[in-house]
Amino acid sequence: MEIFGIPTALLGSQLLVGLINGSFYAILSLGLAIIFGLLNIINFCHGAQYMMGAFVAWIALTRFGISYWVALIVAPLIVGAVGVVIERLMLRRLYKLDHLYGLLLTFGLALIFEGIFRDQFGISGESYEVPELLSGGVNLGFMFLPIYRGWVIVASLTVCFGTWYMIERTKLGAYLRAGTENSQMVQALGINVPLLITFTYGYGVALAAFAGVLAAPIFQVNPLMGSNLIIVVFAVVVIGGMGSIMGSILTGLGLGLIEGLTKVFYPEASSVVVFVIMVIVLLVRPAGLFGKS
Amino acid sequence: MNAPASFAESKLPLFLGVLFVLGLIAPFAVYPTFLMKILCYGLFACAFNLLLGFAGLLSFGHAAFLGTAGYVCGLMVRDLGVTPEVGILAGTVSAGLLGWLFGWLAIKRTGIYFAMITLALAQMVFFLAIQIKATGGEDGLQGVPRGNLFGVIDLSNNLAMYYLVFAIFCLGFFIIYRTIHSPFGQILKAIRENEPRAISLGYDVAKFKLIAFVISAALAGTAGATKTLVFQLASLSDVHWHASGEVVLMTLLGGLGTILGPLVGAATIVALQTQLADSVGSWVTVIMGTIFVLCVLSFRRGIVGELQALIKRSGVN
Numbered sequence: 345m346e347i348f349g350i351p352t353a354l355l356g357s358q359l360l361v362g363l364i365n366g367s368f369y370a371i372l373s374l375g376l377a378i379i380f381g382l383l384n385i386i387n388f389c390h391g392a393q394y395m396m397g398a399f400v401a402w403i404a405l406t407r408f409g410i411s412y413w414v415a416l417i418v419a420p421l422i423v424g425a426v427g428v429v430i431e432r433l434m435l436r437r438l439y440k441l442d443h444l445y446g447l448l449l450t451f452g453l454a455l456i457f458e459g460i461f462r463d464q465f466g467i468s469g470e471s472y473e474v475p476e477l478l479s480g481g482v483n484l485g486f487m488f489l490p491i492y493r494g495w496v497i498v499a500s501l502t503v504c505f506g507t508w509y510m511i512e513r514t515k516l517g518a519y520l521r522a523g524t525e526n527s528q529m530v531q532a533l534g535i536n537v538p539l540l541i542t543f544t545y546g547y548g549v550a551l552a553a554f555a556g557v558l559a560a561p562i563f564q565v566n567p568l569m570g571s572n573l574i575i576v577v578f579a580v581v582v583i584g585g586m587g588s589i590m591g592s593i594l595t596g597l598g599l600g601l602i603e604g605l606t607k608v609f610y611p612e613a614s615s616v617v618v619f620v621i622m623v624i625v626l627l628v629r630p631a632g633l634f635g636k637s
Numbered sequence: 638m639n640a641p642a643s644f645a646e647s648k649l650p651l652f653l654g655v656l657f658v659l660g661l662i663a664p665f666a667v668y669p670t671f672l673m674k675i676l677c678y679g680l681f682a683c684a685f686n687l688l689l690g691f692a693g694l695l696s697f698g699h700a701a702f703l704g705t706a707g708y709v710c711g712l713m714v715r716d717l718g719v720t721p722e723v724g725i726l727a728g729t730v731s732a733g734l735l736g737w738l739f740g741w742l743a744i745k746r747t748g749i750y751f752a753m754i755t756l757a758l759a760q761m762v763f764f765l766a767i768q769i770k771a772t773g774g775e776d777g778l779q780g781v782p783r784g785n786l787f788g789v790i791d792l793s794n795n796l797a798m799y800y801l802v803f804a805i806f807c808l809g810f811f812i813i814y815r816t817i818h819s820p821f822g823q824i825l826k827a828i829r830e831n832e833p834r835a836i837s838l839g840y841d842v843a844k845f846k847l848i849a850f851v852i853s854a855a856l857a858g859t860a861g862a863t864k865t866l867v868f869q870l871a872s873l874s875d876v877h878w879h880a881s882g883e884v885v886l887m888t889l890l891g892g893l894g895t896i897l898g899p900l901v902g903a904a905t906i907v908a909l910q911t912q913l914a915d916s917v918g919s920w921v922t923v924i925m926g927t928i929f930v931l932c933v934l935s936f937r938r939g940i941v942g943e944l945q946a947l948i949k950r951s952g953v954n
Contacts, residue, residue, distance in 0.1 A: 380749075434934060444748065444752065447749060448933050449929070449933040451882055451929060452925075452929025452933065454926070455922050455923070455926030456930070457926075458926075459921070459922030459925075579760075582746070582754055582757065612768060615764045615768075616761050619757050619758065623742060626742050626745050627745075
């Protein structure tokens with residue numbers, strides 16, 4: 345079978361890769377958007393925290409024999425806890441200053457994390473075995489689907505839409521949205537805003553770590569895996585605008601798919617296609633697809 | 638600016654004169670290559686500071702200008718056989734043009750988005766530099782000859798090369814100094830302090846930002862092209878986002894929005910990196926990150942900024 349002269353198996357597998365990358369973009373840009381909404385800070389170490397999630401899972405498996413399924417819960421909790429400490433000790437002191445200082449601080453932290461892991465583990469990368477339950481694959485007729493890859497898409501979409509539900513439909517989410525609009529007013533109504541901010545940062549960081557654990561069996565676990573990804577995610581955020589939770593999810597998925605298609609039709613451009621789209625969006629709709637101008 | 642702070646301003650020409658003389662005799666006391674590296678990064682940081690310190694625009698993509706100019710200069714000098722001054726000029730112009738394009742796109746947004754857009758655009762340049770054959774990919778451009786300045790002065794002599802770099806730095810510094818102290822510079826400061834107000838006063842804010850961006854990018858390019866000649870190499874690391882972060886760190890450490898801060902910051906970081914490279918290896922990144930965090934948390938005025946504040950406090954008028 346062929347479409348536009350491209351075998352469907354190739355097309356299908358590249359779209360699958362695109363969808364997987366897209367779900368990582370979605371989780372990461374979602375985390376950035378939530379943190380930005382309440383803290384007004386762009387979390388530059390988001391990529392480093394994604395990398396740390398993958399490494400915690402790898403260390404847990406190789407040193408302590410802790411399984412993938414446990415790591416999927418524990419790694420985000422550990423990395424999220426580190427995030428909470430960062431928020432309490434450092435970010436908290438910057439809220440009254442220009443927002444750019446938050447970006448610079450987290451950039452410094454990203455260098456520190458990356459440097460430490462590079463010193464400990466080198467840059468060659470470690471592989472993480474696919475858990476037994478999810479190994480193997482199924483033949484869909486037009487293409488072969490490795491089960492783990494299907495699981496990554498299902499798991500990340502579940503987490504994304506779960507987060508959307510929590511923010512848009514629950515009481516906690518209502519506090520959070522109110523805090524985004526006017527945190528002083530929310531504080532005056534008797535809600536512990538500083539705690540809410542800490543929780544939000546911790547949750548955003550935990551999302552990044554969760555994506556890291558999901559990514560571990562697919563990509564090499566490597567100290568630099570986050571920094572290359574995060575710059576693409578920044579472009580995704582510029583394209584989508586950080587105003588809407590659902591917007592972040594859809595933009596992430598969509599750009600992943602477009603990137604996958606580019607790999608089929610014009611592979612040379614696949615590493616820059618997201619940036620090119622960013623340029624086009626800036627020209628046509630500077631506030632971003634889902635942004636408020 | 639209030640009266641006591643102007644002490645530093647009024648004594649500045651004298652201080653710059655002393656520095657100039659020091660710069661002239663320095664290569665007889667210190668290893669010239671080390672000094673040239675400081676001057677190149679110093680010019681890079683000064684150019685960056687024009688944008689962040691005086692126009693309030695945080696560009697996280699200045700490596701693109703440093704690196705592109707380095708490649709253009711290296712290719713022209715090595716493969717087309719032009720003289721060094723033409724190479725540097727070509728590097729400067731190419732960086733300026735790239736800056737015009739980047740600036741035109743990035744100033745459509747402000748603040749954090751501006752930073753992210755410049756970073757993403759620079760990353761695009763990085764990916765192109767990996768893929769295009771002309772840049773040499775991972776190997777970079779090697780064996781760029783220093784050549785003869787104006788076809789006459791042999792630059793393979795380190796001392797001759799040093800004085801060329803020193804002259805270029807002084808010229809670049811003078812351009813930035815004049816820009817800051819001109820009516821144009823005052824308007825930039827007005828935009829930094831209160832953009833809506835500058836707009837309501839009738840200034841075409843986008844145009845001013847764009848001009849500042851182009852000047853900054855072009856001078857960053859001058860630094861990059863000169864650096865390529867000094868080290869006879871244009872490499873991928875100059876277009877990497879680490880280089881963009883480094884220049885932010887130099888400026889922040891030296892003193893954001895001060896005239897001499899970026900040079901002081903560049904000298905400190907270059908010296909530190911040279912010292913640490915042998916002893917701690919990959920911990921350099923960790924140390925740089927730590928300095929970054931400390932600067933942001935409790936040293937936001939930077940070295941020069943703190944010194945100025947000290948002079949102000951001690952009440953010298």
